[in-house]
Amino acid sequence: MSTQPTTAPSSAGPPTRDELAHARRLLGTFQRDYSTKVVGQQNLTRALLVTLLSRGHILLESVPGLAKTLAASTMASAVQASFSRIQCTPDLLPSDIIGTQIYDAQHARFVTSLGPVHANFVLLDEINRSSAKTQSAMLEAMQERQTTIGGETHPLPEPFLVLATQNPIEEEGTYVLPQAQMDRFLLKEIVDYPTPAEEFEVLNRIESGALERRRIDATLTTDDVAFLQGLASRIYVDAAIKRYIVSLVNATRNPAAVIGPERAAYLEFGASPRGAIALLQVAKALAVLNDRDHVVPDDVKALRHAVLRHRLVLTFEAVADRVRPELLIDSLFDAVPAP
Template structure:
């Protein structure tokens, strides 16, 4: 994204629309509905932001991640998180080579283009923290040496909200590393019928016929994203939204405001701007508008607002509060 400079040309927008359309088609072939999920994956891919997916089991989280990787001809790694998982199981470590008489570095599964951390909250806090450097710095440190991660690099993490036995709640610092948090819902009856039809026809389990998009085109798309224009007034709008989560009494009813313990960090404001620009590009515009911010605000902020215990007791959710803030912060 950029605050000034020449806008994207018509040719660049056409080419970007073609690449985005190919990825959309590949995702839609195996994912029934779940339009928000597909859009979140695209936003994360374009804006180089990680995505946290929350839902009950069986709503295509793993399928979505694998389909995205296959559509890009990208290296995909799935890490099943368990309480006994060690940091080295993710990042890699040094292994003694008896023949050579020396330690050799074995890179872990995080060294991939798309990494799925399945049920991330089942791994211990120590193991969860091993992902912080990878997600933020896009590198790992093994034996004092730094190893860069491949480009593009996208982390998709899942967690199950209904089964909390043997889980470790993600820390605020870890949650803040995810650009978006998407909460998946059950499909409609018609959508579920279509899922069964595709499973019966073998579409879901069928191997990919080849990548729809070369990785170089994705890297080009990410460079185009950096040139999406966002006006200063839109940037100020995002700062007002983020500030409203920190000083909610200025915007919300005092009873609702008192339910917020901590608001969103400046990283959330950056994520709002980046996600809005990616949303604009997906919708064929070389510039962001307030509606782009509103479209992504809940996904950017829901996991960054820490509520007090009373909020849970009263059935108040972060989504409800974000919606209230969006209705009360003036739109430019």
Template sequence: MSTLENSANLSVLQEKVNATIKEVSKVVVGQEYMVNRLLIGLFTNGHVLLEGVPGLAKTLTINTLAKVIHLDFHRIQFTPDLLPSDLIGTMIYNQKNGNFEVKKGPVFANLILADEVNRAPAKVQSALLEAMQEKQVTIGETTFQLDRPFLVLATQNPVEQEGTYPLPEAQVDRFMLKVYIDYPKKADELEVMRRMSNQNFDDNVQQLLTKEEVYQVRDAINNVSISASLEEYIIDIIFATRDPKAYGLDKLSEYIQFGASPRASINLHRAAKALAFFHGRDYVLPEDIKEIAYDVLNHRILLNYEAEADDITTKDVINSILNKISVQK
């Protein structure tokens, strides 16, 4: 395929992605940032964790996105009494033939909305962890491969709320992005109020992307180029979270208990390429890395009690690292 044809195909796919975002905005107002991050997760095969207080359209956004892309979608409400079998399925005895049969759970879908994921007990989290990491689940003695693409889009309430529990670090690290959802702007909330007050409001959306086109976008993002110097830049950012003193960030070493894992460098690399694609380019710029770094790193840097005492947040740490480290020519 010629360069001209490649460029034309890239433009067509980018237009479809932009149209998808616009179609979701017909139902969801003022959450373009959230939709952008969810699509980055989908197109780079990475799970996404959304955190925000109830009522910020997290569930509505994911539900609407599933309709626009026309993927199999299941919503699972996580509660303290949820069992692993409620998630992955179980063996059921068939009285007619005297055999046990497998009844698959709601995790068998392309898009899984794990709603209020931090309200479930540890055994359920372990079952979800296997599905997220291995793309498979075990029921009885049989292992089943999950449908592809498979993506967990989880929402959680702030851990300060009653009845919530911090997710295990091993599970949190499996999420490619953690996105904080804030209250809408005044104009957006005014539009939301008017829409939801209208009993004739039409929340139907068109299907714009097929499963095959999702894979085409994935291939296009894989082909986005990133220079060796920018790859070194990513590595420097990640290593600065582990050994701040080596990068002249002595003060940060007092606050960081654990730095980002190798998954952070992998996901930052993939997410930066996706963001460049969304911006209409087939190459990555340093700005792409900086823009997506917060969502990739904010759940992977564990701060100590001294940071809490000095009112230092992970965002402050990431800001300091991005301001200090530059691309080596």
């Protein structure tokens, strides 16, 4: 580990070469340790790092068994941070997540018992199986980064990252997340099946016993994460890039003028201002991952699907014709000229 300062300077200027070099060492250490437990899933790894550097939250969608829980627990282990897993069920109550007050008969007073959301990394497994009231309690904690129990406010730890999962192939006993709540997630990442080579490596590691040990030795601290987050916030973004982001988001709201009326008919509502903010935050985090002190147009484009797929509301015709939001996103990005 480097002995360089672990908190980003207060300077408003872009990161220095030494700070970027220190960030590169920290990220290299994390990825080395992370890859000892998680095989492949490069897109998932990048999405998790971008979410962490942007101080956001991520929604993961996939069929069961694709290492979502393993990825979350491994990230927490590598960062020397607390981790909790919440299995969402229809009978899960808000107090089961944020905590409650318990009466202490011995001392004749109420004692606050904090819930599992009070951890650095929180995995909400199958969030769409919990009721709307419980979903709201969790998403409020995500937005405010604090909980209120018995009139007392309890700040959540830093860093604080929620990884929510949902299974797209099961609908019985589920509650669809409202669009306003989906918008709270910085990214929605679709986790795909591993390649044959990656799956072969998984079998080799299981046979050798390499995956039996659930945790790894932490080499990063929460102060290191704070340094990386501070660095990402100071990445330089030119006004032309900001105008490009605004043009892209506005194109989702007025698609007919950009991609034509035929494809625009598939899009009912475009992205909110949170979409523009997310594109900016993600681009700055990607600049850090790519060892740059400024954002380029490719940083805005790289995770466009993950940023916008859950922010676009498609029409019934789009669902009937099986039109994916990624197709519309690509059309919009192709039509809006980059600086």
